[in-house]
Amino acid sequence: MENQKNFYEKLNEKVESKGFAFTVLVTVAILIGTLVELPPFFLTKQVEPIESVKPYNALELAGRDVYQKEGCFNCHTQMIRPFKWETDRFDPNKAYGPDPYSKAGEYVYDHPFLWGSKRTGPDLAHEASIRPSAAWHKKHLINPRETSPGSIMPAYPWLFENELDIEQTKANMRALRALGVPYTDEDIAAADKLLKGKTEGDAVIAYLLKLGRDTMVQEEE
Ligand code: HEC
Incomplete structure (x- = not known):
């Protein structure tokens, strides 16, 4: 029986059953996703300035x-x-x-x-x-x-x-x-x-x- 465990069952035993490690890994994954999604880190210029536009008087x-x-x-x-x-x-x-x-x-x-x-x-x-x-x-x-x-x-x-x-x-x-x-x-x-x-x-x-x-x-x- 022991040998017949599939990949997910093993993963479950190794990681998901360990509450703390699992939380840390999920947090890291979410942080990486957040960084990738946040435009300011990758776009230096989000808005092309239009020179003729002046502030309101x-x-x-x-x-x-x-x-x-x-x-x-x-x-x-x-x-x-x-x-x-x-x-x-x-x-x-x-x-x-x-x-x-x-x-x-x-x-x-x-x-x-x-x-x-x-x-x-x-x-x-x-x-x-x-x-x-x-x-x-x-x-x-x-x-x-x-x-x-x-x-x-x-x-x-x-x-x-x-x-x-x-x-x-x-x-x-x-x-x-x-x-x-x-x-x-x-x-x-x-x-x-x-x-x-x-x-x-x-x-x-x-x-x-x-x-x-x-x-x-x-x-x-
Ligand atoms: C309940 C919705 C409503 C509100 C609130 C409203 N409007 Fe209007 N406005 C309209 C509608 C409908 C028209 C088109 C008919 C007309 O010219 O009155 C219009 C037309 C205009 C026009 C003419 C646009 C064009 O190019 O023909 C201007 C300028 C305008 N509104 C400015 C304002 C300003 C300034 C305010 C606030 C003080 C305001 N409106 C509040 C509905 C609204």
Whole structure:
């Protein structure tokens, strides 16, 4: 009987019955798997930087905060997928070159990123090109039905009454600098001027007009 034990029975006797050794071996196997799966160990450059992409200025950043606070991302994505129906729809002006879908390098200064997943409204990643008019956005935010008959988007009239918190935006910029966004002291000081007398609505419009602005293909001169 003893000789007829197969490989697995022997393995069981040798290793699996020894609780401690088995635990150590399993841990080692999982650690090796983890190392292999973790990209930072093997990829020096995960995201190709796009040189034209610049950090948000103070007003745009304040608008980004409003966008998060109001939960706009619950209905809007900011990521154009590489499908023809999507690139056709979100690059009507042919402003983004031969591959007009979103690239990782566009989001390097986004903490947190606001890709979203619910596409109730249109994707906003190319809004600077698709709707470049601040006046249109103001009308639309105050009453979406006025510019877009039948729209189910909620109205946000109070955004144009609420003032911005300049110190909060500056603190936000300092925090982002700690995360690697290259803000200078001048960029942060500029918040005083950029935000003075502006409303949350002005800020969110500045933010919308920044979306996709840096990656538009420049006209040859
Ligand atoms: C309940 C879902 C919903 C929420 C929340 C929402 N939207 Fe919308 N949004 C839509 C829909 C649907 C449309 C398309 C109809 C229209 O133009 O109003 C739209 C359209 C837009 C457009 C025009 C896009 C284009 O290119 O035509 C902008 C800009 C926009 N929304 C910004 C915002 C902002 C900023 C917020 C937050 C303050 C917000 N939305 C919140 C549903 C939503």
